[in-house]
Amino acid sequence: MRAPLHMMETQKTDWKIRCVIYDCDGVLFDSLEANTRLYNDLCALVGRGSLRQEEMEYVHTHTVFEAIRFIFGEENDWEKKALEILKQKQVDLKNYVEYLKMEPHLLQVLEELKEKGILRVINTNRTTSMKYIMERFNLGPYFEMVVTALDVKNPKPHPESIEKILEALKLEKAEAVFIGDSDVDQQTAKSSGVKFVAYKNKEIANDAYIEDHFDLLSLIFNHIDYRE
Secondary structure, three states: OOOOOOOOOOOOOOOOOOEEEOOOOOOOOEEEEHHHHHHHHHHHHHHHOOOOOHHHHHOOOOOHHHHHHHHOOOOOHHHHHHHHHHHHOOOOHHHHHHOEEEEEOOHHHHHHHHOOEEEEEEEEEOHHHHHHHHHOOOHHHHHEEOOHHHOOOOOOOOHHHHHHHHOOOOOOOHHHEEOOOOOHHHHHHHHOOEEEEEEEEHHOOOOEEEOOHHHHHHHHHHOOOOOO
């Protein structure tokens, strides 16, 4: 069998992992279309143009409230109007869940992790929309814990979310790995002292890099290639 694809030399380690922590957007799901539709609809109702590139990149990794402030400005009429639109559900977050696209092989890998006794956790800067995602894709059985921006005082990249997970599951830092696709995720792992696996983003890779969820199994179980 050939060596695993898309993997870095630095990941040839003797990691003793008991828990895999996943970011949501860009790791569990391709959320580009969902986020684009959501914030462009919000922009239209507020009365400004569509998202610029830097805004698209920002909303992908931050909470909805941080994103609104970034797009519309701080404490002005646009921001207040956008927040009111969300409050009145003129733009309802759950209506955009249908545009999420699950990443390939995710469920198979989550099942394999469970069989191996590995805990599975979601750590996301999403807020109320996460419960709709869990329901629509029936993810409840696949994760032991879900932490959103509503569950902490300080969302990612602050270490609070990771610290909350480690404490709740009685884990040491060395026993957890965080999989993310953004600078925010990388900073979260660094600030909390856990290992970081970059997903489909070589620019932020330090401990390891994977292109496919199957590669995670090769990484933590030291197998050659789960796809063959």
